[in-house]
Amino acid sequence: MSEPVILSVCGDPRLQAQFAEELAPLLARFRWQPVASLAAAHACLGQASETAPVALLLCEQQLADGEGIALLGSAMAAQSGCQRVLWGRQQASDKLIEAVNRGPLDHVLLHPWPAGALLEVAQQRLTEYVVRQVDEPLGFAPLLDGQRLLRAQLERQMAAYRQGFMDYTHYTDEALSAAVIRALYQFFEGNDETRACRRYSPNHLLTREGERNDFLWFIAQGEVVLKKRDADGQEWEVVRYRQGALVGGMSFVTGEPAFTTGVTLTAAEVIKLDKALFAKVMQAKSDLLPLFTHLLLRHFNRRLQNSIQTKMALQKTLASLEQAQAQLVEREKLAVLGQLVAGVAHELNNPVAAILRGADTLQAQLPDLLMDPLVEPWRSLAAGILQQAMQVTPLSTALVRERAAQAERYTGERNQARQLVQMQLDDPGLWQRLFAPLSSATRQAQLARLDDYYQMGNFLHNIDVCARRIADLVKGLKQYARQDNAVPQRVDLLEGLEDTLIIFENRLKQLTLERSYDEARPKVLCYPIALQQVWTNLIANALDAVAALGRAGRIQLRSQVYEEAGEPWIRIEVEDNGHGIAPELQARIFELNFTTKREGNFGLGIGLHVCQQIIAQHRGRIEVSSEPGVFTCLRVSLPVTPSELLSPAR
Template identity: 90%
Template sequence: MSEPLILSVCGEPQLQAQFAEELTPLFSLFGWQTASSLAAAYECLSQASEAAPVALVLCEQQLEDGEGSLLLGSALVAQSGCQRVLWGRQQASDKLIEAVNRGSLDHVLLYPWAPGTLLQAVRQQLTDYVARQQDEPLRFAPLLDGQRLLRAQLDRQMAAYRQGFMDYTHYTDEALSAAVIRALYQFFEGNDETRACRRYSPNHVLTRQGERNEFLWFIAQGEVVLKKRDAEGQEWEVVRYQQGALVGGMSFVTGEPAFTTGVTLTAAEVIKLDKALFAKVMQAKSDLLPLFTHLLLRHFNRRLQNSIQTKMALQKTLASLEQAQAQLVEREKLAVLGQLVAGVAHELNNPVAAILRGADTLQAQLPGLLMEPMAEPWRALAASILQQAMQVTPLSTATVRQRAAQAEHYTGDRTQARQLVQMQLDDPALWQRQFAPLSAAARQTQLARLDDYYQMGNFLHNIHVCARRIADLVKGLKQYARQDNAVPQRVDLLEGLEDTLTIFENRLKQLTLERHYDETRPKVLCYPIALQQVWTNLIANALDAVAELGREGRIQVRSQVYDEAGAPWIRIEVEDNGHGIAPELQARIFELNFTTKRDGNFGLGIGLHVCQQIIAQHQGRIAVRSVPGRYTCMAVCLPVTPAELLPPAP
């Protein structure tokens, strides 16, 4: 393939020679072609091909057969996608301004220009062209703006990776597995020093239940069975895997002990990878990462589907009242969990988007910031600004406005004063020491450079805040989803209550939430996860009630420690200002399958019944106070130390 061309259109051979001499450093990767008239230039452009495209047209404004701006604004130039640089003499400056206003060019030069100006301008324009048009921009990095071309290459690769990641969604499970195994065999062909590709006889153990698994197994041929040993030591067959399956994926990824024992049923060909070898393969074959990610997600999804199907089949065999009650509690919890997951997923969008925006900005700006030279004491000041922006919450708009007005008295510039305040550099002594001696232009440049450091620190601070937000949401959801320990624990009930409020935050931020907690906070002997289900149901019911309001919704959460029969008790109340419950219905709200929720709101009629069962298990009680059209208050009273605490439902 020929190199991209620089086409110089000029009617004076002497100037053409001068231009060629100044642009000589570029000719190792770019061709040079000249034309003395518009007609000749049109001819050159029409003969350009994909093999030798025109990258830049450097055109004189005043030619014998017309104006250069007409050439640069022509459809032929626009279709070629080249950069357009127009130059002219002082007497033609009005024509240059007119061309700029028409927007038909990329750069303008006024002849004569200072030495090096032409080379600098052409380099800049060729960098734009290469970053946009060339498949391998880094090939041109030694002659052009290497940093910009590196960013362009990274952006292009990331875009291709994102697109490639989703290209596998239309694959069948079999086709996806075959593609991964085929790629692995190609990688190890003639280079299998670790003996990753193996053949096993029947009854060979791959993973052993309860033991640490260091390997990921791809089944290329044969059949493998997974077995699970129960508490009595009886071993049961769980599932059989054939060609294309993964064995040990969950324990390999999480580092947890193997959940099952994997044994070959027939002679089997496998690809065995430990973590180091797996990382080596993924680094060497980047196209394998999206393939493997899709395969692993589908593998986990199939296991989840199989688990759900198995659980549903087992539920159908439940016969006793105790088993039926346990099933009822689980259904309610899963139903609410589904709503919580949807809300948390929605709430995660904002912090995730903020993190992505911050990361993209840091990726784009940080390399240039680090490579930019800066003398002392400015470097120390920049480092201080960066550190402070990472740790301190930005000032409010009112504070910035007030302090900027004060700083304007000694800066004389409102914009500079505002910049100083935002970076918290509005110290008159600092201004006199470091900024006042500078010229206006130098001062503005220095403030802009310091503001870049402030913005970087601010982005890092925002990323940290968003990451903590995500961690809090996940913690709250995990607290609700996990199972209770068989042994009761002493816990602060308000911590569990706050976890529940966190996972409902997406809905709570649409209304007013008031907390009134007793400063006395004794730890209560209880099953905390069971009680978390109570708080979840009560808050969910309150949210549904206020959602139907035509006025602003309000929820109050209160706690109070008091004595009852000489023993300490704690009362937790959740009150909403919703539509209330009619007196004739208040006595029935704890009945099984009874619900007061109206059309459009999800309700199985088992939530409050389950709450009553859990609270009774803790030797407490739950009561309702409600005035139709005004409010509903659910009050839970629990002994701090129950005399007898029943075990949690299985």
């Protein structure tokens, strides 16, 4: 688009020159077009094109060839979105009021007006025009209302992404898979230098359990089987995938070793992507991102649903597991992964993998236990071991070692003593009554059988713990996603900070998190969800800064309540020991479109700018202190009861 036009209709050349001088700051992005009559104005409106539209019409009410109000309706019809400002002289204000009642306009000015009034009105009206008519409004931010243009840009981008993302929710699994595969084939048609589109014969190995997997396979034709080895090394078929399925998705996304072995059962046509090629495809075809996101989430969702169905079938087999069944059925609600964003799949990977491992192990062990039932008193003892393992956290290694040393004194055998401690059967009286009379071989066999019950209960306990962890993560995401109320609330900011930490639980495990909170925790008058956006940005930045440090990375969270100008304030600090920020860059980190993110980390330069706006809305301040290579600390200071709280941005 060429420079939009400011069309000024005025019969006095001296006033035209004065108007041009007052609006000079805007002429860096807008073209000034003065005319002296209604006829000339109509001609300009008729000649304006899509590349040089009339953005603002500044029209005098009384002209030599008619009334300016007559021009405003024509401008509205000829130029979409054109902002119409009518002005007149003070002594003829009654005519101006009459004009206001007669026609469509956006603003009225009385001449002479105070210094700067014309520029202020023009900035307001042109901001409205740019928000509605310009695809990339941020280029006008230095001249107009930058904050509103930023909000408009963000809202437009989010609306476009949401629309693109949600367009596929009504697709069936088959239709969604077909759309992805069709788009990939179109991308590689005539340009498949990497041989991404391949044909495999039966028994071709795709992934190997426990080994690194750098590829993602889309099955276009054929059938693939996934197999899993149990603790005895026996390989079991887990699932079969056909046309439209993904293979290697979990390990491809997380970077963890492949959980299963994938082998073609029939001749198969596949599309094979490594991470570099996958990124290239997504960059070249942005419409593929929401398609792939939905497909990947549905793939993970189906695997989770299948694992839950497997667990439920096992629970129905054993009547003694009714309580565990009820708990796991409640967790079924967490299977709706399609409502979450793409990053949640990575966060859920570890607990989901633990549940799958537990379900596979139970499936492998139950047939043996049911085929060889124990007799009393061993049956009652086994039931007690199973119930205890389901409800009690396993003992620490140090405690097991200490108690095993004591048990070895009367068992005379170290491994048996350790088994007794793990099952919490290391009671000398129990040993003498049940185990001592047995031969060594029989005793070892009985301990092995009881250990099977212990392991089964332990796996069920782990399944329950992992399911609870998933529930906590979803709760945190729901807190983050909900909208602020229009009325400010008094809340404990540290509760919101802790809710935010749940979202980053998986990444926080890789480093040290230290908390140092003031005992005083006043309820702060604020918009809590807006501030939660601040905590999310600050913690995400800190995690990116220490990502390369691994276990040596450290994030510290601190709070302090203090007085400022006789009023209570609270300060919250987020500090990391990452690469730091150079002194010459620290003053710029809150600028729009400025980022210090290094190569490999995604950064738009918007997050901290938005944080600064939110903190200013709460009459607080955000500051940074940093030493390159040592630390970075972001410090948010807020009044507990602000004198004036601005309405949240919409």
